[in-house]
Amino acid sequence: MFPKWYADKRGKAKELLKEAKPAKYGPDVDLGAFNLQAPSHVKINGLADLEKDVRSASKVVGTRDDEQYRSGTYFQYDNDVVYLKYSEQLKEHTPKGLIVLNTDDAVQTYPWLEKYWFKELPMGLDKYTTYVAANSVGGAFVWVQEDVRIEHPIQACLFMGTNRMVQTPHNIIIAEPRSKVHLITGCTVHPKCETAAHVAATEIYVKEGAEVTWSMIHSWGEGFHIRPRMGAVVEDGATLMINYILLSPVKSIQMYPTVVLKGKGARVNFRNLIFGRGKSNVDVGSGVILSGEESRGEINSRAVIMDEATIDMRGLLRGNKPNTKGHLECRGLLLSDRAKAKAHPSLDARTNEADLTHEAAVGKIAEEELFYLMTRGLSKDEATSLIARGFLDTDIPGLPPTLQAEIGRIVSMTTKEVM
Amino acid sequence: MALLEIKDLHVKVDGKEILRGVNLEIDKGEVHVLLGPNASGKTTLAMTIIGMPAYKVSEGKMLFDGEDLANLDPTQRAKKGIGFVFQFPPAIRGVKLRDIIRLCGGKDAWDPSKEPEEKFAIEMLEKVGLPSNFRERDVNVGFSGGEKKRSELAQILAMKPRLMVLDEPDSGVDIDSLKLIGKRVDDFVKETGSSLLLITHYRHILQYVETGFAHVMCGGKIIVTGDPEDILSRIEEEGYCAYVDVCPPEIKKDMEKFMHV
Numbered sequence: 001m002f003p004k005w006y007a008d009k010r011g012k013a014k015e016l017l018k019e020a021k022p023a024k025y026g027p028d029v030d031l032g033a034f035n036l037q038a039p040s041h042v043k044i045n046g047l048a049d050l051e052k053d054v055r056s057a058s059k060v061v062g063t064r065d066d067e068q069y070r071s072g073t074y075f076q077y078d079n080d081v082v083y084l085k086y087s088e089q090l091k092e093h094t095p096k097g098l099i100v101l102n103t104d105d106a107v108q109t110y111p112w113l114e115k116y117w118f119k120e121l122p123m124g125l126d127k128y129t130t131y132v133a134a135n136s137v138g139g140a141f142v143w144v145q146e147d148v149r150i151e152h153p154i155q156a157c158l159f160m161g162t163n164r165m166v167q168t169p170h171n172i173i174i175a176e177p178r179s180k181v182h183l184i185t186g187c188t189v190h191p192k193c194e195t196a197a198h199v200a201a202t203e204i205y206v207k208e209g210a211e212v213t214w215s216m217i218h219s220w221g222e223g224f225h226i227r228p229r230m231g232a233v234v235e236d237g238a239t240l241m242i243n244y245i246l247l248s249p250v251k252s253i254q255m256y257p258t259v260v261l262k263g264k265g266a267r268v269n270f271r272n273l274i275f276g277r278g279k280s281n282v283d284v285g286s287g288v289i290l291s292g293e294e295s296r297g298e299i300n301s302r303a304v305i306m307d308e309a310t311i312d313m314r315g316l317l318r319g320n321k322p323n324t325k326g327h328l329e330c331r332g333l334l335l336s337d338r339a340k341a342k343a344h345p346s347l348d349a350r351t352n353e354a355d356l357t358h359e360a361a362v363g364k365i366a367e368e369e370l371f372y373l374m375t376r377g378l379s380k381d382e383a384t385s386l387i388a389r390g391f392l393d394t395d396i397p398g399l400p401p402t403l404q405a406e407i408g409r410i411v412s413m414t415t416k417e418v419m
Numbered sequence: 420m421a422l423l424e425i426k427d428l429h430v431k432v433d434g435k436e437i438l439r440g441v442n443l444e445i446d447k448g449e450v451h452v453l454l455g456p457n458a459s460g461k462t463t464l465a466m467t468i469i470g471m472p473a474y475k476v477s478e479g480k481m482l483f484d485g486e487d488l489a490n491l492d493p494t495q496r497a498k499k500g501i502g503f504v505f506q507f508p509p510a511i512r513g514v515k516l517r518d519i520i521r522l523c524g525g526k527d528a529w530d531p532s533k534e535p536e537e538k539f540a541i542e543m544l545e546k547v548g549l550p551s552n553f554r555e556r557d558v559n560v561g562f563s564g565g566e567k568k569r570s571e572l573a574q575i576l577a578m579k580p581r582l583m584v585l586d587e588p589d590s591g592v593d594i595d596s597l598k599l600i601g602k603r604v605d606d607f608v609k610e611t612g613s614s615l616l617l618i619t620h621y622r623h624i625l626q627y628v629e630t631g632f633a634h635v636m637c638g639g640k641i642i643v644t645g646d647p648e649d650i651l652s653r654i655e656e657e658g659y660c661a662y663v664d665v666c667p668p669e670i671k672k673d674m675e676k677f678m679h680v
Contacts, residue, residue, distance in 0.1 A: 371472070
C-alpha cells in the first residue's frame with residue numbers, strides 16, 4: 001500500500017507538469033513522444049540468467065555478473081526490478097546495516113521517506129524533475145545505518161530494452177551518521193533498442209561524518225535522450241564523491257547535478273570523464289554550493305570530443321560562508337575538426353573569505369607531444385590514443401583498487417574502440 | 420656504406436635557413452661528438468635527423484642504411500632504429516612513464532590482468548638509476564633536470580636503436596647523473612655496436628663515453644672534424660674563436676658575431 005502523501009505528491013507533480021517549462025540547458029525533449037509503459041520482464045535467479053546481449057551490455061557499464069567485489073546487486077530492466085540481492089558476506093557481517101530496495105517498495109515499507117521525497121531535488125526544478133516526480137517507476141533505494149561501513153560497492157544496473165519508452169527511476173541514498181557506502185549505477189541499453197529516453201531523479205543525503213561515493217557509468221545509443229537530475233546535501237564532516245563516465249554516443253544528454261555542502265567541513269568531489277562521440281549533444285555541469293563553514297568542493301571534468309560531437313562543460317562554485325574553498329577544472333581535448341567544445345566555469349563568492357578558483361582549457365593535442373611519442377616508434381594514431389587515454393585520467397582517489405582497475409579497463413576499451 | 424650519410428643538408432625553420440650545407444657520415448659502431456656554440460644548428464641537425472616536421476629540408480639529403488629519410492615520418496625513422504634523447508622533452512599528463520618505456524621496447528602498455536607485476540619498465544628504470552615508483556609517474560611531469568635525462572635514456576635503451584642521437588644529455592644534471600648517463604651510453608654502444616651522435620658543450624661526459632670523432636658546427640655548417648681530444652683541448656684554451664680562420668667566408672661573419680671577436 002502506498003502512503004497517502006505519495007499519491008498527493010504525485011498528484012501535485014502532475015499538476016505542475018501542465019505548466020512546466022523547458023530546462024535552462026540542452027535541447028528540449030518532447031516527453032509525450034515516449035511511453036511510460038514497457039513489457040514486463042521476469043525475475044531471474046542470478047545475472048548469469050540474463051540474455052547474452054543484456055549481460056554483455058551491462059558488463060560494459062561496470063555490472064559484474066560474477067558479483068565479486070560487490071556488496072549487493074540491483075538490476076532494473078525497463079520498469080521491472082528483475083534481480084535484487086546482497087552478498088552472503090554482507091548478510092553475515094552487517095545483517096541489518098544496509099537496506100537496498102526498489103524505491104517503490106521502500107516508500108511502502110518506510111512511509112517516513114516523505115521527509116526525504118524530492119526534498120534536496122525540488123520537483124519543480126524543471127520539467128524533467130517534475131516528470132519523474134509525477135511518473136517515477138523503480139530506482140534504487142540505498143539506506144545504510146549509523147556507523148556501518150560497507151567495504152565493496154553496491155551495483156545497480158538500469159537497463160533499457162524497449163523502443164520509444166521513457167525510463168523514470170527515482171534513486172535515493174541515505175547514509176546515516178559515520179556510515180560509508182558506494183553505489184555504482186550502470187545505465188545502458190539493449191543493442192536492438194534504438195531510440196528512447198531516460199529521465200531519472202537521484203537524491204543523496206550524507207549525514208554527519210558519513211562517506212558516500214556514487215559512480216555513474218553510462219553507455220547509450222545514438223537515438224537516446226538522457227536527462228538525469230540530482231540533488232544532494234552533505235552534513236558536518238561528511239564527504240560525497242561523484243564520478244560520472246559517459247562512454248557512448250547519445251542523441252542528447254543534459255545534466256547539472258548540484259550538491260549543497262551544508263555542514264561544517266563538508267566535502268564534495270566531482271569527477272567527470274566524457275567521450276563525446278558521433279553526433280552527440282552533451283551538456284554536463286556540476287554544481288557545488290558551499291554553505292557550511294570550512295566546506296570544500298572540487299570539480300574535475302575531462303572530455304575527449306571527436307567526430308561531430310558538441311559538448312558544453314559547466315561548473316558552478318558558490319561560496320556562501322567564510323573559510324570555504326572550491327576548485328573547478330574543465331578540460332576538453334578535440335580530436336576532430338568538426339567537434340566543438342565550450343567550457344562555462346562560474347565562480348560566485350558571496351563572502352570575501354570564500355576562496356574559489358578555476359582552470360579551463362579546450363584545444364587539440366599539442367603537436368610537440370604527438371611527435372615526441374612518434375619518435376618513440378608509435379604511429380600518429382597510437383600516439384593520439386595514448387594521449388587521449390592519459391588525458392582521461394582514471395586515477396580517482398578514494399576508489400577501491402579493484403573498481404579503479406575496472407574503470408581503467410572500461411575507459412581503455414572505449415579509447416581503443418574509438419581510435 | 421655508412422649507417423648515416425648526410426650530404427649537403429640545408430634546413431629551414433619558419434622560412435629561415437639554419438643549416439647551410441652539412442656533410443656528415445657515421446659508420447656502424449662509431450661514436451661522434453658534435454660541438455659548437457649556442458645557436459650554431461646542432462639541435463636543428465638532430466631534429467632533422469628524427470624528422471620533426473617544423474624542420475624543412477630545402478637541399479641535400481640524408482640516407483640511413485642506404486634509405487632516403489625524406490620519405491619516412493618520425494615513427495618510421497624510430498622503427499628503422501634511430502633513437503633520440505630530447506634536450507627538452509615535453510611533459511604529458513596522464514601518460515605513464517612505464518607505458519612509454521614498454522611501447523619503446525615494442526611491448527603493449529601494462530595490463531595488470533595479463534602481467535600482475537610489471538617487469539620490463541622496472542628493469543629499464545633500474546639501469547638508469549631511477550626508483551621503481553617512477554613507473555607510475557606521468558612522463559616528465561614534475562621531473563627534475565636529471566630525472567628527465569634518465570627517463571629519456573631509459574626509453575632509448577628500451578628501443579635498442581642502431582643510431583642514438585643524444586641532444587645535450589649532460590645539460591642541467593648533477594655529477595652523479597652525468598656519470599651514470601655517460602657510462603650507460605658507453606656500455607650500450609659497446610654491447611650492441613650501436614652508433615652514436617652526441618651533442619654536448621662539455622668535456623666531462625666524454626670521460627665516460629669513448630669517442631672516435633669530434634665535429635665543430637658553426638653557423639649551420641660543420642667546420643672542423645678531427646680527434647676529440649685535440650679539438651676539445653683547443654676549444655678549452657681558446658674558445659670557439661680557435662676555429663674562426665677555418666670558417667668559410669659566408670659563415671665567418673656570423674661566427675664572429677656569436678663570439679664577439
